[in-house]
Amino acid sequence: MFTLAEENYLKIIFHLEHESQGEVSTNAIAERMETKPSSVTDMVQKLAEKKMLVYKRYKGTQLTETGRKVAADVIRKHRLWEVFLVEKLKFHWDEVHEIAEQLEHIQSEELIIRLDKYLGSPQFDPHGDPIPDKNGVLKRTEKKLLSALEKNQSGVCVGVKESEPEFLQYLDKKKISIGTKIKVLGKEFFDGSMIILVGNDQFFISHKIAENLYIQT
């Protein structure tokens, strides 16, 4: 149906539309695709012919409803595969992007239906980003940094911001992973450090760590 290149363009344009309203500029696409603007013009014209987006010379592009659906579908696949890689194959959160970048292009509706079920229809990927549903609907992300929570608030860990190996190892040690419930028992205004409850353990974490964990409330 769509080539690998086409899918990648649609995906990138979808992301860019979410990052800033209105038309997406040729240069913005080129930069994100790590390609030249002239190549973007070519592809964008091709996708416009396929009615995946509306393209106005010198004005930028905007996905059509269909285009948005196709893009969301690629993103859905990407994020589901990331969950698979982390949850089942025990990859770390920062090792999965490249592989998912390839897996997202595997064509089989049935595969994704089954993969989704197998993973328990997850709502978020390992980076805390929401997974579009079968219809391409992307839940508005409400994730915040743990550091933004107040005393006695709680939420579920949905991802990490930066994922250096040391940090991920720390999380492993503290038994924090995606889906883990975290409650803030205390917060020090002075340095932003916190006391949190994870399972039955409570412990101290620095502001730096609280700034690196995404929470869904």
Added chain:
Amino acid sequence: MFTLAEENYLKIIFHLEHESQGEVSTNAIAERMETKPSSVTDMVQKLAEKKMLVYKRYKGTQLTETGRKVAADVIRKHRLWEVFLVEKLKFHWDEVHEIAEQLEHIQSEELIIRLDKYLGSPQFDPHGDPIPDKNGVLKRTEKKLLSALEKNQSGVCVGVKESEPEFLQYLDKKKISIGTKIKVLGKEFFDGSMIILVGNDQFFISHKIAENLYIQT
């Protein structure tokens, strides 16, 4: 490292070499690849330059050691993914080929190491074909049809020959799948029918069914 097309050619040539000794002809490759002989000549020359095979004009080609290794690796990936699709995602044995055909090209050594471990390092794919090991060594297949077993012999089900949905449903009902141990309790010379033991159940099967199940002894 290798393009999708290159990997497919190497894989096909690998299979053809196993089917008949000696050089593989251009036409044979073309037929299996569902492409034109002239296209094959082009690609084969390219792969020869890359030292993946030895090509002699009008004489055919033969994989080099390296070429064989690369091909076996693609086949290993294909078959591991087939196991995943059947064992984990509960696809039927006859639905997985097309999808595995895509998955076999995902590039990541680590992925395959982990997938293999996750699946318990299976030796056979859902069709009973052996899975090459990490070093590209393909165990000589010793699978036979269940109908070839004698009374009191037993083995493990490693695949099916033809896989119509009705047959697969029959196997489901009888709780026979890959890895299932089967023992022949009795065999009727007259019509080839058998009484077999599967788990704690013993039941009658026709010759037709015994001819359709591959067994590893």
Added chain:
DNA sequence: TATTATTTTTAGGCTATTCTAAAAATAAAA
């Protein structure tokens, strides 16, 4: 507003892979 800078597009090429048609080599048949 005129000029300069930036962005975007067009024109023309390059590479990988495929194809068709014609030529060359090999194999089979008379």
Added chain:
DNA sequence: TTTTATTTTTAGAATAGCCTAAAAATAATA
């Protein structure tokens, strides 16, 4: 062995996707 048939290769062209360089449109500045 000569002729015919088959196989294989070469030559030339198409397509997708990318590139560079130059032209055109738009935006920013004087």
